[in-house]
Amino acid sequence: MITLSESAAQHVSNFLAKRGKGIGVRLGVKTSGCSGMAYKLEFADSTEGDDIVFDSHGLKVLVDPKSLPYLDGTELDYTKEGLNEGFKFNNPNVKDECGCGESFQV
Amino acid sequence: MALLQIAEPGQSAAPHEHRLAVGIDLGTTNSLVATVRSGMAVVLNDDQGHALLPSVVRYEADGRVVVGYDAQARQAKDPKNTIVSVKRFMGRGRKDIAHIESMPYDFLDGEGMVRLRTSQGIKSPVEISADILRTLRLRAEAALGGELTGAVITVPAYFDDAQRQATKDAAKLAGLNVLRLLNEPTAAAIAYGLDNGSEGIYAVYDLGGGTFDISILRLSKGVFEVLSTGGDSALGGDDFDQRVFCWIIEQAKLAPLSHQDARLLLTKAREAKETLTNRAEAPITVKLGSSEYVDLVLTTEIFAEITRTLVQKTLAPVKKALRDAGLGVDDVKGVVMVGGSTRMPQIQHAVAEFFGQDPLNNLDPDKVVALGAATQANLLAGNRAAGDDWLLLDVIPLSLGLETMGGLVEKIIPRNATIPVARAQDFTTYKDGQTALAVHVVQGERELVSDCRSLARFELRGMPAMVAGAARIRVTFQVDADGLLSVSAREQTMGVEARVEVKPSYGLSDDEIAAMLKDGMSHAADDAFRRALREAQVEAQRLIEATQSALKEDAHLLSDAERRTVDAAIIGLQAVLIGDDRRTVDEAMAILSKATEEFAARRMNQGVQRALAGKKIEELNG
Numbered sequence: 001m002i003t004l005s006e007s008a009a010q011h012v013s014n015f016l017a018k019r020g021k022g023i024g025v026r027l028g029v030k031t032s033g034c035s036g037m038a039y040k041l042e043f044a045d046s047t048e049g050d051d052i053v054f055d056s057h058g059l060k061v062l063v064d065p066k067s068l069p070y071l072d073g074t075e076l077d078y079t080k081e082g083l084n085e086g087f088k089f090n091n092p093n094v095k096d097e098c099g100c101g102e103s104f105q106v
Numbered sequence: 107m108a109l110l111q112i113a114e115p116g117q118s119a120a121p122h123e124h125r126l127a128v129g130i131d132l133g134t135t136n137s138l139v140a141t142v143r144s145g146m147a148v149v150l151n152d153d154q155g156h157a158l159l160p161s162v163v164r165y166e167a168d169g170r171v172v173v174g175y176d177a178q179a180r181q182a183k184d185p186k187n188t189i190v191s192v193k194r195f196m197g198r199g200r201k202d203i204a205h206i207e208s209m210p211y212d213f214l215d216g217e218g219m220v221r222l223r224t225s226q227g228i229k230s231p232v233e234i235s236a237d238i239l240r241t242l243r244l245r246a247e248a249a250l251g252g253e254l255t256g257a258v259i260t261v262p263a264y265f266d267d268a269q270r271q272a273t274k275d276a277a278k279l280a281g282l283n284v285l286r287l288l289n290e291p292t293a294a295a296i297a298y299g300l301d302n303g304s305e306g307i308y309a310v311y312d313l314g315g316g317t318f319d320i321s322i323l324r325l326s327k328g329v330f331e332v333l334s335t336g337g338d339s340a341l342g343g344d345d346f347d348q349r350v351f352c353w354i355i356e357q358a359k360l361a362p363l364s365h366q367d368a369r370l371l372l373t374k375a376r377e378a379k380e381t382l383t384n385r386a387e388a389p390i391t392v393k394l395g396s397s398e399y400v401d402l403v404l405t406t407e408i409f410a411e412i413t414r415t416l417v418q419k420t421l422a423p424v425k426k427a428l429r430d431a432g433l434g435v436d437d438v439k440g441v442v443m444v445g446g447s448t449r450m451p452q453i454q455h456a457v458a459e460f461f462g463q464d465p466l467n468n469l470d471p472d473k474v475v476a477l478g479a480a481t482q483a484n485l486l487a488g489n490r491a492a493g494d495d496w497l498l499l500d501v502i503p504l505s506l507g508l509e510t511m512g513g514l515v516e517k518i519i520p521r522n523a524t525i526p527v528a529r530a531q532d533f534t535t536y537k538d539g540q541t542a543l544a545v546h547v548v549q550g551e552r553e554l555v556s557d558c559r560s561l562a563r564f565e566l567r568g569m570p571a572m573v574a575g576a577a578r579i580r581v582t583f584q585v586d587a588d589g590l591l592s593v594s595a596r597e598q599t600m601g602v603e604a605r606v607e608v609k610p611s612y613g614l615s616d617d618e619i620a621a622m623l624k625d626g627m628s629h630a631a632d633d634a635f636r637r638a639l640r641e642a643q644v645e646a647q648r649l650i651e652a653t654q655s656a657l658k659e660d661a662h663l664l665s666d667a668e669r670r671t672v673d674a675a676i677i678g679l680q681a682v683l684i685g686d687d688r689r690t691v692d693e694a695m696a697i698l699s700k701a702t703e704e705f706a707a708r709r710m711n712q713g714v715q716r717a718l719a720g721k722k723i724e725e726l727n728g
Contacts, residue, residue, distance in 0.1 A: 015112055015144040025112060042113045043145065079109065083153060083249035086109025086143070 002027060002054050002061050002071055008078040008087060009057035016059075019043060024053075024060025027076065027089075028067040037070060039089050069093075108251060112144040125255040127285065127487035128246045129293070129479025132235065132259055132273065134193040134342060135315025135446070137161050138473060139242040140480035141250060147297065147477040147484075150249040158472060159245075161315075163237045164188040165226040173241040182369045185210035187225045191344060192238075194316050195220050195231035196276075197268030204340055205348070210365035219272065232276045239280035256285035258483035260475050262317040263289040263335040266504075266549070267561065267590055285486040290314075291321035292332055293478030294444040297469060306439030307333075309427075311457055311465065312475075313420060314445035316342040320424045322431040322438075334430035334522050336423035341416065343379070343447035349412045350375035350404065354390060358400045367394045378404045383449045410452040417456045424460065430522060441465040446472045502527070506583055506591060509546035509555045511536050512644035514637060518583040521551065530582040532598075536648070538655070539571040543579055545595050547606070553633035554640070566595040566604040574648075639688045646679055646695050653702055656709060663708045675701040 004012060004025075016022045028040035044062045047053060052068055054061040063071060074091040128150070131138045136158040140149045149157045156175065164177035165187045172180070181188040189211065194203060200213060200220050212223040221230050239259075246254060259282075261273050270287055277284045291310035298308070305325050312319040319337040351372050354360070363371065374392050381388035387405045394400065410417075428434065441457055443465045448454065457465050469477070507517035510533070519529050535543065543566045550558030569577055578598040585591050594605035653676060661669065675698040682690040 011144070012112070015146055018146045026115070039110060040113075041110045042115050045115055081109060081251075083150065083245070084109055084251045085249075086111050088109055 001073060002056070002063055002068075003075045004056040004059060004061060005075055005077040006057065008076045009059055011078045011087075012059055013057075016043070021045060023047070024062055025076075026062040027071055027074070028064055029070045040067075041076075041087055114145070125487040126246075126250045126252050127255050127480075127483035128242075128250075128257050129288075129476050129481065129483045130239065130242055130257050130259045130282075131290070131293070131473075131476035131479060132193065132239065132261075132276075133161055133314055133475075134191050134317060134344065135161055136472065137238050137242060138476035139246045140473070140476040141246065142480050142484035147480045149473050149476055150246055152245055153248075159238065159241060160190075161192065161238055162188060162190045163192065163234050165224040165229070167225045169226060171226070171237050173237055182366055182373060185365045185369045186212055189222065189224075189229070189234050191316055192231050192234040194340075196235060197266070197270075197272040198231070208368070210369065219268075232272050232279060235273070235276035236279035239277055239282060243280055243282055254282065255487045256283040256483065258286050258288050258293075258479045258486065259284060260288050260290045260293045260479050262312075262314075262337065262339060263291055263319045263321060263332075264317065264337050264339040266559075270590060285483055288479055288482055289319075289321070289332070289335070290317075290475045291319050291323070291335070291444065293475045293482065294442055295321070295323045295325065295478065296481050297474045297478035298442050298466070307433060307437050308440050308442055309424070309438050309461065310442045310444060311420075311424070311448065312337075312444035313447040313453060314342050315447070316340075316344050318342060318420050318423070320420075320427045322427050322433060331524070332522075333433070334427045336427035336430070338419065338423060341419055343376075343445075345416055346379055346413050346447065346450070347372055347376045349416065350378055350409070353404070353408070353412050354400060354402060357402055358398070360394070360398055360400070361396065364395055367396060370394065371400070374400075379409070379450070382406055382409050383451065406451065413450075413452065417452055420453075421456065421460055435461055438463075442474075443467040443471050444474050502585055504549045504559075505551055506547070506549055506561075506585070507558075508581060508593075509548060512640040513555045514640055514644075515548055515550070515553055515555055515558055518581065519585065523585075526584075526586050528582060528584040530580050533579045533581055534575050535569075535572065535577040535579075536574055537651075538574050540574065540577070541569045541571050542567045543569065543595065545581060545593065545604075545606075547583075547591070547593050553637040557633075561591070562593065562606045564593075564595075564604055564606040566597065566602060568600075568602045569597045570600050635688075639686060639691070642688050642691045642695070643683055646683055646691055649695060649698060650676055650679060653698065656702075656705070660705075660709050660712065663712065664705055668705070672698075672701045672705065 012025050022043045022045055024044045026040070026042045026044040029037045030040055031037055044060065047062060048064070050065050051062045052065060054063070070093055071091060073093065074089055077088045077090055079085065079088050126141070128139050128141045138149055138157060138159065140147055151157050152159070159174045160178040162174065162177040162181060164172040164180055166172060177188055181190060197219060199218060200206060203220065206213070214221045214223060214228060219230060221228050243254060257277065259273060259277055261270055265273070273287060274284055291312050294310050294312065295308065308323045308325060310319070310321040310323060317337065317339050318341040319335065321335045322333045324331045324333055354371055354375060370392060374390050378388040378390050382404065387403050390400060390402045390404055392400045438461055441461050441463065443457070448467070448471050454465060502519060502521060502523055505517045505521040506519045507515045510516045516531070518531055519527060533543070544563065545566060546555065546563045547561045548555055548558040549561050552558050566579065579595055580598055581593065581595045583591065583593050592605060594603060596603040653672065657672070664672065679694040679698050682694045685691070
């Protein structure tokens with residue numbers, strides 16, 4: 001199960017509207033970075049193969065089956081930190097992450 | 107933890123490899139920085155929530171550099187060390203700057219770009235602009251959480267090479283990697299074109315703090331093409347403030363003002379102008395340092411009246427830009443308003459009346475340029491989606507060419523050519539045995555060099571000596587994506603080459619830039635006449651020289667009577683050469699040609715005989 005916070009959902013739907021196309025947002029992980037794994041956050045234009053699709057606040061959240069074990073239970077949030085703002089993965093599977101939080105280990 | 111943005115499918119960056127790019131609108135009055143977040147262009151605010159950064163730099167005696175609102179707040183107190191509208195000084199010499207005598211700065215004497223004496227030493231406009239850019243860079247890095255990959259910085263379409271180079275230098279000094287300089291109206295079109303997806307012909311009417319630009323653009327299938335540009339690099343909201351300022355002095359019958367009072371009044375003038383954007387009248391009350399008291403009310407009507415000529419001044423370049431694009435008012439599908447000064451109701455009305463339609467202003471006119479620049483920066487930094495390969499065409503604002511014999515201009519790259527562009531043309535020598543060629547690069551629309559702007563001079567030396575007209579020299583003009591010019595000349599047989607990166611002379615006043623385009627049109631007929639005359643004069647001079655050199659060699663082929671006829675014809679031609687009647691020059695040339703016909707035939711025969719006698723052909727060319 002992967003969910004969007006209300007703030008994240010609002011921003012995703014704004015961005016999708018602005019972009020003019022797309023069915024939802026795709027979350028995933030890939031191997032790389034200083035701590036093993038890195039998040040993927042992309043617009044989704046279509047579902048692919050065996051994508052698992054969650055519905056959150058009326059938006060489609062797509063995850064490929066290989067990524068799901070590392071992300072299950074994640075809530076995608078949108079926050080501001082000082083002048084910076086953006087999306088944040090609240091991922092219960094993470095045991096350790098690199099200083100900047102861009103990559104992580106499970 | 108790091109905050110993420112949504113990427114285009116397949117475009118997720120690896121950790122620590124986000125390509126953070128920003129667009130910067132380095133304005134005369136205000137500057138902004140914007141970026142693209144999750145596919146959406148947004149302006150980055152400072153920690154107080156301000157989007158605009160006033161382009162004001164203050165040099166404190168204790169070594170601090172204050173930029174923005176804090177500097178602006180102090181400008182009346184210490185005008186000498188508080189620099190406003192520095193953009194007007196970029197790439198400009200003392201004599202190019204309007205109202206320089208009424209400015210509170212301590213300008214240094216000397217040639218080249220102006221320099222100012224401040225409490226922190228001597229500062230150039232490049233350094234002062236760099237302080238503004240540095241502030242924006244730090245704001246962006248705080249907002250994006252990392253170092254910037256690069257920036258797109260906008261400049262008025264009218265900026266010449268000197269001003270563009272100065273802007274690039276300032277960016278470098280501020281620690282920014284310049285991905286590209288972009289014309290402001292083009293940036294606005296990007297913001298509108300991509301955001302709204304509307305196609306067709308658009309006029310971008312950009313009245314900023316210090317510059318006015320008009321661009322005629324074609325938007326189709328995501329491709330932007332600038333059809334023509336025009337404007338006035340010395341016209342903007344500041345001039346409207348100046349008019350109100352003068353009106354206050356006149357109405358209140360004020361004595362000559364101190365710098366502090368002048369600055370204070372100018373601030374009041376600007377506030378009154380801004381008030382009139384959505385009110386019918388603006389009170390102006392101020393107590394001056396001279397203890398004089400001002401209590402006036404500026405109404406919309408008075409404001410419109412005292413600024414009528416300024417508003418009209420913007421419409422002349424609009425008409426010309428339309429003519430250049432070969433379009434009429436009816437072809438324009440929409441008019442995009444850019445620049446805070448377009449909020450003035452009289453501007454909205456004048457533009458609506460001229461184009462017969464209400465202008466588009468659904469994006470914030472202060473932000474639209476920065477938003478477009480951010481979009482461009484995002485693409486140039488490599489953050490583009492698959493299939494998102496639109497092209498951006500930009501044009502050069504003034505024709506580029508070189509001087510030919512007789513002070514005529516040979517245009518190599520016509521104005522409104524899309525850049526980047528490279529054009530080559532072959533030239534030849536004018537005199538026998540000529541081994542050097544002076545290349546004089548000029549910019550402008552007129553036919554005569556004296557009416558155009560001199561950009562650079564260089565010499566091609568070491569060419570093989572040949573008869574006049576035999577050498578082939580290829581001159582190549584190249585304008586890069588930033589609108590900067592390099593010129594090279596190459597002699598084709600020996601391969602001797604010389605080149606110049608245009609190190610522009612700061613010799614052109616703002617008024618001249620605007621006047622040059624206007625001149626080109628209004629003097630077209632006059633120029634054509636003068637060109638024909640000058641061409642006839644050059645041809646006549648060549649004929650005289652050729653005859654004289656033939657006479658020196660082969661005078662023995664002529665009888666005394668024949669020689670007298672030829673001499674008389676030469677003198678006759680020389681006499682009319684300096685006049686301005688092309689017909690008499692042509693007639694005198696015909697007389698000389700006729701007088702030397704027989705002579706030429708005899709020389710030819712003699713040459714043939716010599717050749718038959720086994721002489722070398724080179725000797726015949728003398």
